[in-house]
Amino acid sequence: MNAPNFTGGTVWTGDNLPVMRGMNSACVDLIYLDPPFNSNRTYEAPIGSKAAGAAFKDAWTPDDVDVHEHGELADRNPAACAVIEAARRAFGKGMQSYLIFMAVRLTEMHRVLRDTGSIYLHCDPTASHYLKLLMDGIFGHENFLNEVIWHYTGGGRSKRYFSRKHDIILLYTKGKTWTFNVDAVRVPYKDTSGYAKSGIVAKSGKRYTPHPDGTPVDSVWDIPIINPMAKERTGYPTQKPLALLERIIKASSHESDLVFDPFCGCATTLVAADRLRREWAGVDLSPLAIKLVDERIAKDRGLWGGVTALTEPPRRTDLGDPPNYRTHRHRLYGEQEGICTGCDTHFPFRVMEVDYVLPRSKGGTDHPDNLQLLCSGCNRSKGAAPGPNGGLCRTKPTHTATNEQAIFRDGASDI
Ligand SMILES: C[S@@+](CC[C@H](N)C(=O)[O-])C[C@H]1O[C@@H](n2cnc3c(N)ncnc32)[C@H](O)[C@@H]1O
Structure with missing residues (x-):
C-alpha cells in the first residue's frame, strides 16, 4: 500500500495514460470510469449550456492507437491481447483499436488500485x-x-x-477483500412487499423484521437520467447523474478514501466524492472539463473551490521496485520505430536487446526513461574496444553526452 504522489482535489487536463503512468502503484481506493463507449459518434455540448464547446470523438480507427501500446500489451498482458485479437476477427479494426486504447489504460488502473480497491467500468x-x-x-475473472x-x-x-434504455457497469475488485457498505445503499421496500x-417468522421460530432503511439494493438500478431542467445539469455531453455516483461511492469506499476518475468529464464523480467527504482526483482530455470541475466544486464549497489544476503528469515516488526491464521491450521498439540506437539501422524486433542508458552499477533504474534498444551486434560490441565509439557499430550518435559516456565507457550490457 502506497501513499499517493499527488494531493487530493487534483484534476489533470490531458490524456489519462501518461498521468496514470506517473501515479504511484496501489494508492487509489476506488476507480469509476465512464470512457468513450465506441459508439461511432462525436459528442458536443449544446450551444448556450455551461459546457458549450465541450466535445469528444467516439469513433475509432487504427490511427487512434500508438503501435507501441499494442506491443506493450503483448508483453504485459497476453490474455488481453488474445481478447483483442478475437474482437478484431469478430468485429473489425475499429473495435480492435478501441480495445487497445482501453486495455493499456485498464492495465494502469489495475496497478494504481489498492489491493482492497474496487473498479466500476461504465x-x-x-x-x-x-x-x-x-x-x-x-483484473481476473475471479475478481x-x-x-x-x-x-x-x-x-x-x-x-x-x-428500446435501448440501459447502460452496463462492470464491478471488479483487485483482490479477495474489498469494501462493501451494504447499509449505506439500502433502497425502500416495494409497496407490494x-x-x-x-x-417473517422462520421455521426455527426466529422473527425477521424489515430493516428501517429498506432492502439491500440489487444489481438493476432504476435511477433517472438528468432531466433538462435539473439543477445539476451542465450540458456536458454524456453527463451522469449524481445519484448514480453517490450510490457507487457510498457502497465501495469510506470517508477519506481516495476516489479516482480517469475520464472525469464535468466532474460528476468528483462532486459526489467531495460531498461524501472522500479524497478525489480526476483527468480529462477536454480543457473544458477543468472549468466545470472548478465551477461545480466551488459552488458546493463556497467561493474558493481549491481544485489543483495540472497538465504535467505526476512523477512516481515508489519506484524502489520497478517492473522487470524486459517488460518495456515492445514499447521501446515502438518509440524507437524499430531503429537501433547504436547504429541507426532498422532491425526486426527479435534481434533487438534492452540496454541500460545509465548502467545499474551507476544507479541506473529499470524505468523506461533509462532504457533503449540496441541491435544484438551493437549490444555485444558495446564497450569492447577503446575509442570514441567504444566498440559500438554506430555511425550516428543519438544520445546526450552524458548518456553516451555511460554507454561507451561502461560497456555494461544488461542482457
Ligand atoms: C463519457 S464522458 C464522461 C462523462 C462523465 N462521467 C460525467 O459525468 O461528466 C468521457 C470523457 O472522457 C474524456 N476522454 C476521452 N479520451 C480521454 C483520454 N485519453 N484521457 C482523458 N480523458 C479522455 C472525454 O473528453 C469525455 O469528457
Whole structure:
C-alpha cells in the first residue's frame, strides 16, 4: 500500500495514460470510469449550456492507437491481447483499436488500485461483452463482482426493436477483500412487499423484521437520467447523474478514501466524492472539463473551490521496485520505430536487446526513461574496444553526452 504522489482535489487536463503512468502503484481506493463507449459518434455540448464547446470523438480507427501500446500489451498482458485479437476477427479494426486504447489504460488502473480497491467500468452494449473479457484478462475473472444494469427512461422509443434504455457497469475488485457498505445503499421496500409490512417468522421460530432503511439494493438500478431542467445539469455531453455516483461511492469506499476518475468529464464523480467527504482526483482530455470541475466544486464549497489544476503528469515516488526491464521491450521498439540506437539501422524486433542508458552499477533504474534498444551486434560490441565509439557499430550518435559516456565507457550490457 502506497501513499499517493499527488494531493487530493487534483484534476489533470490531458490524456489519462501518461498521468496514470506517473501515479504511484496501489494508492487509489476506488476507480469509476465512464470512457468513450465506441459508439461511432462525436459528442458536443449544446450551444448556450455551461459546457458549450465541450466535445469528444467516439469513433475509432487504427490511427487512434500508438503501435507501441499494442506491443506493450503483448508483453504485459497476453490474455488481453488474445481478447483483442478475437474482437478484431469478430468485429473489425475499429473495435480492435478501441480495445487497445482501453486495455493499456485498464492495465494502469489495475496497478494504481489498492489491493482492497474496487473498479466500476461504465459502458453500454456496444462493447460491454468485449470489455468484460478484457476486464477478466486484466483484473481476473475471479475478481468479477457484478454486472450492474443502470435502467433509465426518457427519450424516444423504437418501433423496430426493444428500446435501448440501459447502460452496463462492470464491478471488479483487485483482490479477495474489498469494501462493501451494504447499509449505506439500502433502497425502500416495494409497496407490494409482504415482508416489509410484517416481517417473517422462520421455521426455527426466529422473527425477521424489515430493516428501517429498506432492502439491500440489487444489481438493476432504476435511477433517472438528468432531466433538462435539473439543477445539476451542465450540458456536458454524456453527463451522469449524481445519484448514480453517490450510490457507487457510498457502497465501495469510506470517508477519506481516495476516489479516482480517469475520464472525469464535468466532474460528476468528483462532486459526489467531495460531498461524501472522500479524497478525489480526476483527468480529462477536454480543457473544458477543468472549468466545470472548478465551477461545480466551488459552488458546493463556497467561493474558493481549491481544485489543483495540472497538465504535467505526476512523477512516481515508489519506484524502489520497478517492473522487470524486459517488460518495456515492445514499447521501446515502438518509440524507437524499430531503429537501433547504436547504429541507426532498422532491425526486426527479435534481434533487438534492452540496454541500460545509465548502467545499474551507476544507479541506473529499470524505468523506461533509462532504457533503449540496441541491435544484438551493437549490444555485444558495446564497450569492447577503446575509442570514441567504444566498440559500438554506430555511425550516428543519438544520445546526450552524458548518456553516451555511460554507454561507451561502461560497456555494461544488461542482457
Ligand atoms: C463519457 S464522458 C464522461 C462523462 C462523465 N462521467 C460525467 O459525468 O461528466 C468521457 C470523457 O472522457 C474524456 N476522454 C476521452 N479520451 C480521454 C483520454 N485519453 N484521457 C482523458 N480523458 C479522455 C472525454 O473528453 C469525455 O469528457
